[in-house]
Amino acid sequence: MSNRKTKAAMVVLCVTLATTGTILAASIPRGIPTGEAARTGRIADKRPKIGPDSVTFGAYDPHGDFKDDPNSKIEHIFLPWEDVDLGTLSLADDYAQKRGRKLLITVEPWSWAVDWRSTSEELLQGILAGRYDSNMAAVCETAATLKSDVTIRWAQEMDETDNQFIWSHWKPSSYVAAYRRMVNVCREHDKSAKYMWSPKGEPSLTAFYPGDDVVDIIGLSVFGLQQFDRDHFGADRTFAQLLAPKYRLVQAFNKPVVVAELGYEGDSTYVANWAANAAKQYPEFPKLTAVVYFNDKELYPWPKPYGLPNWRVVKEASF
Numbered sequence: 001m002s003n004r005k006t007k008a009a010m011v012v013l014c015v016t017l018a019t020t021g022t023i024l025a026a027s028i029p030r031g032i033p034t035g036e037a038a039r040t041g042r043i044a045d046k047r048p049k050i051g052p053d054s055v056t057f058g059a060y061d062p063h064g065d066f067k068d069d070p071n072s073k074i075e076h077i078f079l080p081w082e083d084v085d086l087g088t089l090s091l092a093d094d095y096a097q098k099r100g101r102k103l104l105i106t107v108e109p110w111s112w113a114v115d116w117r118s119t120s121e122e123l124l125q126g127i128l129a130g131r132y133d134s135n136m137a138a139v140c141e142t143a144a145t146l147k148s149d150v151t152i153r154w155a156q157e158m159d160e161t162d163n164q165f166i167w168s169h170w171k172p173s174s175y176v177a178a179y180r181r182m183v184n185v186c187r188e189h190d191k192s193a194k195y196m197w198s199p200k201g202e203p204s205l206t207a208f209y210p211g212d213d214v215v216d217i218i219g220l221s222v223f224g225l226q227q228f229d230r231d232h233f234g235a236d237r238t239f240a241q242l243l244a245p246k247y248r249l250v251q252a253f254n255k256p257v258v259v260a261e262l263g264y265e266g267d268s269t270y271v272a273n274w275a276a277n278a279a280k281q282y283p284e285f286p287k288l289t290a291v292v293y294f295n296d297k298e299l300y301p302w303p304k305p306y307g308l309p310n311w312r313v314v315k316e317a318s319f
Helices: 003-016 024-028 086-098 122-130 133-144 172-189 205-206 226-233 238-255 268-277
Strands: 058-059 074-081 103-110 151-156 194-197 217-225 257-265 290-292
Touching: 074 086, 074 290, 086 103, 086 122, 086 133, 103 133, 122 172, 133 151, 133 172, 151 172, 172 194, 172 205, 205 238, 217 226, 217 238, 238 257, 238 268, 257 268
Parallel strands: 058 074, 058 290, 074 103, 103 151, 151 194, 194 217, 217 257, 257 290
Antiparallel strands: none
């Protein structure tokens, strides 16, 4: 990691802790539960329904809404590879271990401090030149010390078209070269982790496939927003309808498939349908092994007028 950036982040953190938690929240992996559920309400009907025939369920759960849910078997966290305290991964590991869960770690190759980020081209050239090998090595050295089973998901949604991620601007061949380099660096430091290649699910995704030897699992993103469905498709769409075209694109790779980010928002009928069906086993999706709920408000705006949908299962308490 950059010494200049790391030292600067530590100084800012120490000064800011006395007055606010904002910088602290940006300096640790995102997804370590805070236990906020006890303060904001009870788990609502948005929670996916889990039965004996369900696929494995897990969650990105920064508020701790699934803290005591025995159905959750995967703890999903996000972290940047710059300006982050990797020592806090042990907190997530302890949390997962106590609940019998595996860890899914999404590694985003940038800083969460927007004014410190490299440009898309600078990041790509730096990765290919080896200047970020140490960043990936630091993450994977730490992951190797954890007790939980770990899956590493690097630079997700490279095929997206809404400009959320700077690595989505790379040509497919460039992304493939960068992904392969990072997995090979990681393998030097962590011999047991699995690796998830995780496109959003756009038609272009197949061009970004980095190869069977560096992919253990394929992740997809599936979000259902009722008003978007009605405005653009004239009807509510189901989980299976949204997953089907994405699944068809990746099934030829013959890898286990996980919905690495799942969310839905709408009226009670729409939500109940998704909750009842999102974790089902489907004969048309034989490779689907797990779904992982994104239990938070959206972080990047959807096209106008949809703003930031709130996928969280807990309704905020009103006083």
